[in-house]
Amino acid sequence: MKFPVLNRSPLFSGLSDAEIDGIIDSVNFRSRSFPAGAVAVIAGEEISSVMIVLSGSVRGEMTDLTGKTIKIEDIYPPQALAAAFIYGREARYPVNVIANTDAELLIIGKSEFLTLMNNDRRLLLNYLTAVCTRALFLSDRLRFLSFRTIREKYAHYISSLPGAISGRVVINRTQQELADYFGVTRPSLARAVSEMESDGLISVDRREVRILDIRRLSTLSET
Amino acid sequence: MKFPVLNRSPLFSGLSDAEIDGIIDSVNFRSRSFPAGAVAVIAGEEISSVMIVLSGSVRGEMTDLTGKTIKIEDIYPPQALAAAFIYGREARYPVNVIANTDAELLIIGKSEFLTLMNNDRRLLLNYLTAVCTRALFLSDRLRFLSFRTIREKYAHYISSLPGAISGRVVINRTQQELADYFGVTRPSLARAVSEMESDGLISVDRREVRILDIRRLSTLSET
């Protein structure tokens, strides 16, 4: 295979190695190498291609007005850069992309990739699944962040877990993970939960929560 | 034309009326009428079709554990329901959908719609544009909500406006709109801004902001 990592990419899932090779060969791609520290993409640059990390790793990084940089995330093979944004209206890269180590990127033009999807229904469905799943994820996160208080977030969260109707749910995350998910600090979350307990809304035993007062709990998760 | 509203739909943009008719006819669609108040979709139901509002209007609505409902948004022709989620992994409707007035929905199976996109590159690009643009929008919103303080949100916001480099930006929203965008209350935003002004970070004249101390302002928009 030309680029063996690709068979682990969700974009090419369901395709045989030979089919992947065939697809890549049928299109005008390039692969570009970046030495460690090199800039692959500048924030604000128009997204004109699909870029997939083949080897090494790159990072997304923002620059503020004084030129100081803040790392956003690392991207490893065989992930694509800004995959869910590619075909957006006037889509631009939201961050700078810098090579962490020597890295190689596979680059396929937007419209060529569109052609590929047009020719292979599986590729199309893979990409659609990726983008839609991303939208679902973002929308879900947004819902939690848009609740004002921690009580609201927590009430909404446990209400959405399986078992909520029966009045007993189990949270399969650590408090820290849940706090991060809500965008709050752990002690604040612990406090809010213990206050809800002493208010008689819920009863908590580590990760197991019993819902005692559905009515009052529900008034918390309103808009 | 069979469904005249469709030529105003972004999904079919760039297609002639005749082409739209041709596409619709080539596929196994149904149109279903819902009397006012009828339930078109129950939250949690798997998304198995593309559903486009043809006439009337419907609303998205959430139900809490006690059965009380909260309206989320109204959807008018020719918008589609949960368009960005359709092909997500185990995609389910996030809300109940109820007819506000007598309403008619065009229903096309997911996989049939996939075939349509496969057969018409413009339709495919239209849909991809819609989903990716939605992901961009959600991601953008999320970025602001993930900044802790109002100062951080504001600093990041004005830094991203054209003119930030020259040190002078104009905000083309009302304070209320900006507050909503940030997910905070208007008086809190006004206070934060006026404190930043008395701290010498910026100088504000209604909607025109001059950046006085870039360095200190930038330290606010860090993670």
Place this chain on the structure above:
DNA sequence: TAGAGAATGTAACATTTGTTACAAATTACA
């Protein structure tokens, strides 16, 4: 151009969350 409505500026107080620190309980694993 007067007047109504919208947008903005500001203040006092209540509420919520963050911060920091430490103890207790649990879990992983050597």
Place this chain on the structure above:
DNA sequence: TGTAATTTGTAACAAATGTTACATTCTCTA
């Protein structure tokens, strides 16, 4: 099974935001 690491519970104080209310300024239009 005992010890280290992780997770959870809790407290006191600081900081930020919400709430409510009102005055001021701007903007649109009759």
